[in-house]
Amino acid sequence: MKTPGQDTFEGQILALLPSLRRYSRSLTRSDADGEDLLQDCVEKVLARRGQWRGLNLRGWVLTIMTNLYRNGRRQTDRAPFVELDNAEDTVSVDPAPDPLERSRLEDALNSLSEENRSVLMLVVIEGYTYQEVATALDIPIGTVMSRLSRARQRIGERMKADNVITLRRPK
Amino acid sequence: MNEINQTVTEADLHAYADGQLPDQARGRIEAWLSDNPDDAARVAEWTARNADIRSLFAAYEKSTDADIGLVTGRRQPASWSKRLATMAAIIAIFGLGALSGHYGPTLFERPDLQLTELETLPNEARNAFLVYAGEVRHPVEVFANEEAHLATWLGKRLAVQDLKVPNLQELGFKLVGGRLLPVDGGPGAMFMYEDQAGERLTVLVGRNADNRSTSFRFASSGNIETFYWIDGELGYAVTGEVSRDVLRKVAEECYRQFPS
Numbered sequence: 029m030k031t032p033g034q035d036t037f038e039g040q041i042l043a044l045l046p047s048l049r050r051y052s053r054s055l056t057r058s059d060a061d062g063e064d065l066l067q068d069c070v071e072k073v074l075a076r077r078g079q080w081r082g083l084n085l086r087g088w089v090l091t092i093m094t095n096l097y098r099n100g101r102r103q104t105d106r107a108p109f110v111e112l113d114n115a116e117d118t119v120s121v122d123p124a125p126d127p128l129e130r131s132r133l134e135d136a137l138n139s140l141s142e143e144n145r146s147v148l149m150l151v152v153i154e155g156y157t158y159q160e161v162a163t164a165l166d167i168p169i170g171t172v173m174s175r176l177s178r179a180r181q182r183i184g185e186r187m188k189a190d191n192v193i194t195l196r197r198p199k
Numbered sequence: 200m201n202e203i204n205q206t207v208t209e210a211d212l213h214a215y216a217d218g219q220l221p222d223q224a225r226g227r228i229e230a231w232l233s234d235n236p237d238d239a240a241r242v243a244e245w246t247a248r249n250a251d252i253r254s255l256f257a258a259y260e261k262s263t264d265a266d267i268g269l270v271t272g273r274r275q276p277a278s279w280s281k282r283l284a285t286m287a288a289i290i291a292i293f294g295l296g297a298l299s300g301h302y303g304p305t306l307f308e309r310p311d312l313q314l315t316e317l318e319t320l321p322n323e324a325r326n327a328f329l330v331y332a333g334e335v336r337h338p339v340e341v342f343a344n345e346e347a348h349l350a351t352w353l354g355k356r357l358a359v360q361d362l363k364v365p366n367l368q369e370l371g372f373k374l375v376g377g378r379l380l381p382v383d384g385g386p387g388a389m390f391m392y393e394d395q396a397g398e399r400l401t402v403l404v405g406r407n408a409d410n411r412s413t414s415f416r417f418a419s420s421g422n423i424e425t426f427y428w429i430d431g432e433l434g435y436a437v438t439g440e441v442s443r444d445v446l447r448k449v450a451e452e453c454y455r456q457f458p459s
Contacts, residue, residue, distance in 0.1 A: 030267075030271075031267055032267070032270060032271065038270040038271060039270075041270045042266060042267065042269075042270045045262055045266045045269065045270070046260045046261050046262050047260055049259050049260065049261065049262075049263075050256050050257070050259040050260040053256055053259040054252070054255075054256045054259075062259065066269075067269060070269050070270060074270070074272065129251075129414070130251075130255060131411070131412035131413070132413075132414050133248075133251055133252070133255060134255065135411070137252070148252075149252075151217055152217070152249050152252050152253060153252070153253065153256060157219055158214070158219065173209075173210045173213065176213055177209060177213065180213075180245055180248075183248065184244065
């Protein structure tokens with residue numbers, strides 16, 4: 029397959045794909061869901077390329093992905109569909125010391141609503157300012173702050189279940 | 200000083216944790232935090248968690264061979280929306296099934312309550328301990344003198360490659376042996392250990408494809424303590440009539456030795 033030129037629209041999207049992949053995975057519950065969301069987003073972006081105003085391509089794509097995620101998730105019932113992915117599908121470049129701690133954190137993230145999760149991830153993963161989140165999602169900044177606050181509170185509660193004792197695998 | 204500090208809001212604390220404040224404002228928040236340990240703890244928790252979340256997803260920032268196909272329109276089949284459609288279809292089919300079950304003859308009695316392995320594991324572990332730890336002559340099927348055979352045999356039944364029987368010598372427990380037994384409706388393994396005083400404890404391992412990893416949890420019943428956890432598809436439980444502290448060390452040691 030021919031690689032699209034760097035200054036073509038496709039080429040610019042291609043260059044964004046790695047970081048888009050990280051963001052889409054941060055919104056979803058499994059590697060497969062993350063890839064699917066990424067694929068749908070790219071498909072939509074390509075189809076709508078005429079609507080892009082020529083500025084901040086990345087921001088435009090992130091907004092499209094966030095909306096796809098929020099709309100898509102709303103269509104399903106809230107039952108968590110959990111998949112255990114094949115070990116070879118997961119890459120661990122920088123694993124947290126304790127795999128159980130990682131999975132507790134993922135569980136806590138999976139317990140967030142789409143609204144709260146996407147605000148948190150835009151801030152934490154994408155490094156958006158609160159104002160940028162407000163603009164990207166077309167919501168008031170006060171709403172950004174309350175969603176962020178709720179997300180953090182919820183994670184905090186989930187992470188300290190009282191009959192759970194955290195052990196660290198000694199190195 | 201205090202008058203200025205009183206204007207610190209929760210939003211300021213978030214902004215501080217997220218590195219969204221100019222230097223001058225940071226100084227003001229830091230002064231506030233040094234006087235308000237509760238807020239300082241919250242901010243520290245958020246900051247650490249930000250790093251954990253970034254670390255959790257950092258590895259996904261990569262390109263794949265399929266990326267070019269993705270932007271040139273030659274994409275792979277299954278997609279987010281198709282999967283949702285599939286889900287909807289599955290739900291619809293189950294819905295039909297449920298309806299026909301309601302109006303038709305009852306073919307399957309659905310159990311009242313489906314417990315996940317996380318819920319059944321501590322009970323199964325306690326029962327296995329009660330039944331086998333008291334056995335004098337036949338506590339296990341395969342004794343420790345055939346440890347290699349024990350590991351291969353039970354590893355095969357559990358579909359675990361290179362199953363290692365945990366070595367708890369450093370904690371003063373010697374392997375007695377092990378046996379095959381049902382765990383969560385499938386083949387499971389039990390290993391038994393005893394210390395010099397003859398105090399026994401058991402380690403139970405079971406597999407369930409529906410499992411999701413958890414942290415360590417404990418359950419008590421009378422004097423019997425169980426530590427249990429799920430790592431991937433495998434559920435583990437360590438049970439004994441020993442102190443929770445000892446058992447926790449055993450659990451920690453098993454967790455360290457079992458493949459993750």
